[in-house]
Amino acid sequence: MPEYHVGQDYSGTLKSDLFFEFVVPEDSDLAHLVYPKQEGWEYISKRSPTELELAEEDTKAWLEVGILKQKLNRNKNCNTDPSHVTEVYFTELVLELFNSDEDEVILSEFNLTRPWFEMPGDEQATLVTKAFADRVRQSGLRGATFLPAKLNNSEQPANRKIPPLFAFQFQGKKCLRPFKVQGAENACPFCGRKPLICQECDFSYSTCPQCDQSAWTPLNKHGGPKDKSLIISPPEQREILVMEGKRWDGSDFVFANGIEFVNPGIISKRALDWLLSIHAAPFCARSLKFCTDGMSDQQRQQLEEIQKPIHS
Numbered sequence: 001m002p003e004y005h006v007g008q009d010y011s012g013t014l015k016s017d018l019f020f021e022f023v024v025p026e027d028s029d030l031a032h033l034v035y036p037k038q039e040g041w042e043y044i045s046k047r048s049p050t051e052l053e054l055a056e057e058d059t060k061a062w063l064e065v066g067i068l069k070q071k072l073n074r075n076k077n078c079n080t081d082p083s084h085v086t087e088v089y090f091t092e093l094v095l096e097l098f099n100s101d102e103d104e105v106i107l108s109e110f111n112l113t114r115p116w117f118e119m120p121g122d123e124q125a126t127l128v129t130k131a132f133a134d135r136v137r138q139s140g141l142r143g144a145t146f147l148p149a150k151l152n153n154s155e156q157p158a159n160r161k162i163p164p165l166f167a168f169q170f171q172g173k174k175c176l177r178p179f180k181v182q183g184a185e186n187a188c189p190f191c192g193r194k195p196l197i198c199q200e201c202d203f204s205y206s207t208c209p210q211c212d213q214s215a216w217t218p219l220n221k222h223g224g225p226k227d228k229s230l231i232i233s234p235p236e237q238r239e240i241l242v243m244e245g246k247r248w249d250g251s252d253f254v255f256a257n258g259i260e261f262v263n264p265g266i267i268s269k270r271a272l273d274w275l276l277s278i279h280a281a282p283f284c285a286r287s288l289k290f291c292t293d294g295m296s297d298q299q300r301q302q303l304e305e306i307q308k309p310i311h312s
């Protein structure tokens with residue numbers, strides 16, 4: 001019997017440093033602890049001044065917002081099952097300001113702002129200024145869109161000017177390799193509903209929609225031979241994502257898990273270099289694995305292209 005049933009499949013020709021997982025940290029000061037180097041987070045772009053430096057000064061604060069209202073569009077582009085959600089995007093976003101009236105709000109052109117959560121599991125957005133959005137649009141990088149966000153700031157102090165904000169969305173088609181089920185059927189271990197993890201689009205049911213049981217569990221929570229649930233691999237076995245080159249649409253900004261808490265987006269090497277060159281902050285990035293098997297000539301040509309730097 002294998003050690004686990006559900007895990008990442010690292011077979012095939014895998015290349016590193018072509019694409020990167022991209023995250024805007026909740027707390028820029030603590031980014032290096034939450035996204036440590038030993039877990040592959042090689043690039044950490046920090047804001048200056050830091051929260052700590054600002055706390056000493058006491059008058060200025062970084063922009064802080066929460067999501068007040070949102071509308072979402074759910075793409076369903078799976079050929080195996082048209083009910084599978086493949087990508088999720090905001091189509092409307094209303095923000096509320098969390099800064100106090102006393103704060104002098106600071107935000108420079110190339111700052112990335114992540115709204116605070118009211119609840120864990122809430123959607124997350126990446127907010128940028130118009131200047132940032134314009135620079136990305138002019139850069140030649142592919143796959144980004146910018147949705148104007150409304151700020152509910154009717155009672156703001158008269159001297160406060162919050163610039164227009166845009167949700168920075170990665171609209172390259174999702175092309176992550178789905179987790180693989182081994183030593184068991186790709187089906188709910190309780191009622192047999194299949195598949196558990198769609199092998200085309202990566203849509204997965206950790207809780208079975210038919211019998212409502214949770215399909216997998218980590219080894220330390222598994223109840224042994226009498227427990228029917230499947231065992232999921234340890235996090236270190238599956239945390240580096242695999243992107244399927246043969247399903248890649250040529251974008252520099254690629255959807256991963258979008259607005260959900262983990263792995264929101266993927267950026268190409270040239271997009272990473274470009275974001276670093278314009279001093280976009282804060283963000284963290286780590287290399288993922290890119291599988292080159294089965295790619296078309298056009299995809300290979302685009303892959304060559306995204307390895308050449310673009311000028312800011």
Ligand SMILES: [Zn+2]
Pocket residue numbers: 188189190191192193208209210211212213
């Ligand atoms: Zn079931």
Ligand SMILES: [Zn+2]
Pocket residue numbers: 078079080081084198199200201202203
């Ligand atoms: Zn599917």
